[in-house]
Amino acid sequence: MSPRRPGNDAQPAPLHPALPLRQRLARRARLLRDIRAFFAAREVLEVDTPLRTQAVVPEVHIRPLACEGGWLLPSPERYLKPLLAAGSGDIYQLSHAFRAGESGRHHAEEFLLCEWYRLGKTIEELAQEVLELMATCGGPAADSARWLRYEQSFLEHCEAHPLASSAELHAAAVKRGVASEGASPDSLPAASWRDLLMSLCVQPALGADGPVVLTHFPASDSPLATPDAEDARWAQRFEVFWGGLELANGCREARAPDAVAGAALPAGAEYLDTTQWSADLPDCAGVALGVDRLLMRLTGAPSLEAVQPNP
């Protein structure tokens, strides 16, 4: 690994699961303190909105976790956007988020999310702010990040264009050994073949030597983001990677999002009616950062579990 320049302070010692509990908790507490100090200095207000909802935000690939009287939120977006529409100004929330069925080395059904919204900012400005936050918390310097378009990273690592047909993407997946030849190209939509290549071939290679900001995601995968002004095939959406792990994803919020095609509504759920406030949503960009994942990378911990207080 190439040497990394620390942010403000010297890099803290790696967090090992065998470290005493108090030491692990202290490292996590320091990260939370750093995040709060970062936003306080920038006059972004902390808000604490409800974690439970009766109506869900439509998402194709995120399943909310059921609870008594509704659903636990997969992100605070559902309550933050109405606040923005009502004139809150810049806000952030540091709270647990819930996603049914997600569990693994880098996933948990319950995890800590830091989500914030900035008025009048472009996605480039917001991505830069994510990098600055990471640096403030002991991560690599913001100017060490590499910026590239989704298309470019895809061509680099998959030898296929991200907007190619199912058949072409399937062929690329077979060539890279991540799909079997026997699988029919039509067994998955092109977007899913793209996700497969992204997860297994592109993402692990991103950010080995410092953070990577990926921009211009396929518009078809980003219904809640504003399309790119010059080329509507791409959305004003970005993700920040560090060490092959996605730490944050954000976008310029669409004011009147299109209906989310293919979003599966869980049994008994109803979609959130956004019509009352969506027209008043100010021009803003929002981003959500996985705090556990950031802590994993800051400390060299091997899994999400290793940094959570009660895994």
Next chain:
Amino acid sequence: MASYNTNEFKSGLKLLIDGEPYSIVENEFVKPGKGQAFNRVKIRNIKSGRVIERTFKSGDSVEAADVVEVDMQYLYTDGEFWHFMDPKSYEQISADANAVGDNNVWLKEQDECTLTLWNDTPIQVLPPNQVEMKIIETDPGLRGDTATGGTKPAKLESGAVVSVPLFIEEGEVIRVDTRSGEYLSRVKK
């Protein structure tokens, strides 16, 4: 037919893939920010031992392989089949040469073996980790030579040939590690 959802995947789970029984070695859940989730698994073919990788769309179901492991006592071989008995039910089962493989030389009557059954048919036979067997053929022992560390070949009652220290005599019983085929110790009778 029994099946498993990808969210039940964990190492050791037995799956039926392309008509062959597999055991999960490693399961990784992957998901891009807003995209489709997948389970990337390393699986071992229980018959051949070969490890391959497969990707499943999260939420999909995969047929379960009816694979169980049972401890059974080895009885005898008739040259074509190796016969085993459940020590509790006295039920007998026979395994063919494919299932027994190279382990045939470690099978000793009365020893308890682990049989892997797929649809009630043995596909693998594992002998105990250590077996005791009598030497039926070896060069005469060098009495008193317990220190030089030299070895010589010795043929066991099962036909297996192992390297033993020079002082070991024909007719002695020795303990052997069946995983490595190495001599462990002499057994005083």
